[in-house]
Amino acid sequence: MVSLNSRRGAAHHHVRHALVARLIIGFVTILISAIIIGYYYVLSSTIQAAGKINRSDNSVDVNGNGGNSIRGGTTEIHGKQPIATIGYAITVSGCPSGKDRGDFGAGISDGAAILQHSIRLNSIQNYPQSQSLYDYKMYALVHVEAEWCARPALEPLGYEILIRDVPVPLAEIEGKYLREKVADNGCCGDKEFVKLYAFTLIQHPVVVHLDLDTLVLKPMDKLYNVIINGPPKDGSNGGIDVAFDDPLISTTAASTNDNKIDAFFTRDYNMAHNGMKHVGVQGGFLVLRPSIDAYNEFVSIIRKGDFQESRGWGGLGFGPFYGSMTFQGIIPYFYDHLHPGTGIELNHCTYNNMADNPRDEPTRNDIVSGRCRDGYNRPDKHDVCEDCRSRPIENVATTHFTLCQKPWECLPQSADRIQERLCRKFHHEWYRVREDLETSIWGRESIPLTNTEEIIKTRGGAFEIDHFRGYCNGHGKNGYIKVNIPS
Template sequence: MVAVTLPSRHWSTCFTSMNNQTPAAAASRLSQRRGVELTSSTAATLLLRFWRHALLVVLIFCLWSLLLLGQSIFWATETDASLLSNNSDTSLSSTSTRPVATATATIAYAISLIKCSDKQTNTPGLLDAALILRHSIHNTSIRNPSSGSKYDYKLYVIAHATNAIQCASSLADIGYEVLLKHPPIQSSEIRGEHLRKNIHKEWCCGEHEFIKLYAYTITDHPIVVHTDIDFMFYQPMDELFDAMLFPSDSDVGMEARSNIVAEYPDKVMPENIEAYLTRDYHQVIPGRKAAFQAGFLVVKPNPIIFNEYIDIIREGNYIGGFSRENGWGGLGYGGVVGSMAMQGLPAYYYDIIRPNTTVELNGCRYNHMSANIYYENVPNFIARYTDLIGKCRRNVEGCEDCRKTDLALIKNIHYTNCRKPWQCAGVSSTSKGDIDPRTADFDHCMEVVRKWHAMRSDLEVRVLDSMGKNATTGGLLQEGQVGSYMTDVFMGHCSANGPEGYLPISLTKDMWVQLSDVIWN
């Protein structure tokens, strides 16, 4: 906005008009005009009237001057905005008069790295997965105006302080803040015999997986979203954040709650939503409790909850076996993959220890895994349960078939049943590494995997635009785009079926350090 100065005569008149003539002089001239001799009382009366009229005139004049000032500022602002809009060469600083969106809050997005040696976190898979995850978070945030989101983000990696230092350092180069953590509890500290002796066998990482609980301690942010690294955000989640942060009876809060797609829409949401979660229904054994799906959790950080979790683990009240009395607390929270660690524990915690504080989200829309949640086949179902064949594993009628959910309805995708996008899985069979037709729909999997590769292609375009399309950058990127295997799905990023056919993004570390600022910040 240009500076505007009201002409000095407006202000000087307000404060000096009464000094142009003294009261005695004014009374003298008045008597001369009337041709009468004034007594002292008459003169006093006239002087009082003079002061009243003079004050009224001055007040009117000052108000008129202020009105002119407001009009001047208005027209100056309009003129300045017009000049800016018509000047195509205006620098960034010249756009300061344009409204700048302010984020409602900055959300923490965290992943956990427990070790660097498995197939999910090998070098190409780790770096490319982290890059695409970050790019998807960016594209669904306020930093991308077309997203419509009101929320900013900051990235964290909770890294095992012994087993994951090396691979975590590569994520620091692309904008993740590294939080080195040791497991919050050792197996030797667990009092319950079964859990103490068997936790080390649990998928994927035994007691080491409990480093995910440190997400509750990232208290610099009002909300923490923790996901696995094989994850991609497809649409903003403002409705979840708004419902957490705004009162339930406010306009924003009520609208947000109406837009949340819950697994049980008729269930009343808590006044204070502390967490959102999804359940691993495709693992449910008939008559048993559904485990938590550990690849996606949205929480209000709270060290008290973190400490309560550790106390439960230390007590170790976990009963082995597959009956209705097994698992955590002897209440059926067990018997499935991950039940001794981060699949079974959070389900038990939020159902039993801290009930009525969460919202269970529709697992076809949030944390979408393209999974079969009907009693039809593996896992954990055999045909002798003839009365259950074809029924929903969450024991309701008409549940949504996640293998066929319209992509336009999906908020985010967790690449599990459809395999990791960097595994280049393009075959449907029951062989290891292929897409299992018993648990997933091949065509639908190809659609969701294509979304990941499209996100990678978008990032590659941004890289070229940001680096000026120089020969070095273009050449390195091209190395990862020449694959000819199923190009309609993998978009040049795969040369053959299987992880050996994946062509990673080939930019150097220095390039990524530079690009983190140019593309995302």
Template sequence: MLRKNTESRSRNTSINTSLSQKLHHLASEDKHFKSSLFALSRFSPFILCIVLFLFTSCVVLFGPFVALVGEPQIRTSLFYYMFLEHEKRNDGVMTSQTSTKGINKKSIKTVDITKPFDANNRLNVAIAILITKEPDETSGFLDGAGTLALSIENAHSIHDITLIALVHEDVHECLDIFEFLGFEIIRKPIPIRNEDIKNREIAKVLYEMLTDGCCGMLELLKLYTWTWTEYDVVISMDADMLVHSNFDEIFDVMFKHKNNTDMEISRVDKKYPPKDTSQVITAKSPNEPYILGWTHGATAEIGNELMNGGFLVVRPNMQDYNNIIDILLEGDFRNDGTAWRGSNVAWTYGGRTIQGVVPYYYFQVRPDMHVELPRCKYNNMAEIERCRRWYIEDVLINHFTWCQKPWTCADQDVIICQHFTQKWWKFHRQLETWLELPTRPQCPYQPLNWRKSPKFLSFLKQKHDRAV
């Protein structure tokens, strides 16, 4: 017991000694800290001045750079210059927008599209694709249309969307596939006949319409979208396009009032003013919304493809439809390079059809009723350097033209084209799964075997049973 008490006292003495040493050490450290803090306080004004000087220098030197990086085009340009120098290429197109460091903001009409459209004000919207000939099930066209339809669905528009396949009356094959994909089928003849053109001398020239543009006179079928007045807006799209994300802001643009202070004048309004002001149809009100949204084509910078016929946003109205038909029936397209009625508008590929008569009409007859949409965002074909450097996440819709169609398996060394192809395959794999078909290799491309899809076969059976 005594031994235990002795050991206990010894242990306590040791602990007390240890605690005393630690307290002494802490006091010493505290003394040094206070001494250091006192010394530092003597120099704090000098140190503060140095910090402020360095901060100000950084703002002056790097502030503009940081601000520029906020622009999507600049972010992509920086990505190119820092990491992808080998991807640079010159598209060889003469352009008034030669700078790759940002958009010339005076070159297009711009509107404030940051405010979303009122979700309570749902629009009735049609999205139409054109089918001018019998689709070949092995060509990739059907696969592209199916992938486009799925991408539109995945965009989750707040508006009521109806898919429409606008089909020439001679087309009969594969329409059941489009119905299965959710397209409403509308079959129509070409809206004009060559023998109906009033000026018979010029009508001879118009026979060239049979081969002009992508599909000659057949592309005039797109004019029917102007007649679908049951819809608030119709978007006419080529089947080789892909929707990347929600596109509802397009409708904000179309329904914006033109007297907004954030609006700028499009360069085409300055370059192609109406030659005959007596034919101009003015808006009923300065607040009247736009009736056509469009994007430039590949050769717009040299005055050719002013509008790309593959992407048009139309507010249907019979007045414009009838007026455009009258222009076509008049047939005054001049082969001396002055094009429609000698206006110098749209002497271009497809100029005798949609890509000519539509820009002529809206530049010369309805100059205050159309709005240019940024093509790199809404119809990115990557045909100009600026669109190739567009920040990929800011592209809403791309168009496989200059970037080759995914089913061609063409080698493409341009980064944004590779992104577009990857995005297409992402949606296409979802379509493949939905059809309950086995996974195929990307290349060499094997078209979807629609006739072996359990879902498609079930759809055909249900359709047959309803018919019976």
């Protein structure tokens, strides 16, 4: 027989084990539920912060307040606290279609490598030499058809690749003229609109969009300060070289008490002609405040397609000119007409300097002639215009290799005339930046230019070593020695 006390003890022991088991199961269930809930919370927060692109119309919808600006955080760089991280974006809209475009690969990989290093040299990463307090991050806006050539060239350099289609498919553009003509307009047709995705990089307080054939020569902190903090309270230009010495805050903006500046750009006066109502922007340089609302407004403008054959966007004279149906025309339409006073034209001798003739007649023996192109719409400026070709390189913030031709074409530009002197200095600086990238960042041997034998042995180029630093072995693009990018 089993005693009653023994049975009660066994029963009590069984109940206690069952209770412990239930508690453990309950705890595990709660823990798993918390992990699942936490995962979906983090996932949804990430989606909210990043925003999403609606594939039906390519408009961008961001829930909540959008992403936070990437600021310096708590990590000091060279003993200094970064004010913010500036987003730098390039666009690759297409790839070479034939062997006759053999220099195009150099334009992507080498252009991107040297551009990025010039940005680094003029950021907080190169403090105190740069005196800049802004960090940087590189992006590549790549059209879907260009991924095959852009990704392998740019990813090894650290660019974040963003594959994008045109914001509005051609078939969805309502305006018949724009729908039928824009694909053949300017350099890249409607693919040029891919540049507008720079406005969606809202994780940065400021984004700079540059063409691949550009070079940064000086920090642009003053531009970033104005976009982030607003114009100086004392009414000055804050040291910014505004076109025509105009005030930083326009009369229109001052009258509406809206002192916010959302963009800085330069105009392409090479495309201007007498009687043109509005001059287009130069598409290789734009400093902007990212905004989902601005991007969606651009999408709406393109979708409506109100571009008239002889009168441009809105029938207001924003075209026709080269690229007027795309980036070069829609940007001034947006900032000059739809949001006047929020976009500021900069002096194109300081920013985006192309060493272009400011007048509409040829220059012979360094003697200029003709009317000032940038004075067509400014009667007070008809006969007074700075010749950007005479600007000291030390006073240039960025240059754009258009009229000077590409650095990777190994053109000496050595004639002693105004058309070439500044171009040679720009090319010389591009090769100096390339050499600094290869030696100081990639750890390759630094060789004095006077040691021609070692330069030729190590770098392969004997053509004008003092200028091309061993990276050209002959005149022209076939003489260029491409950058060997580390894996």
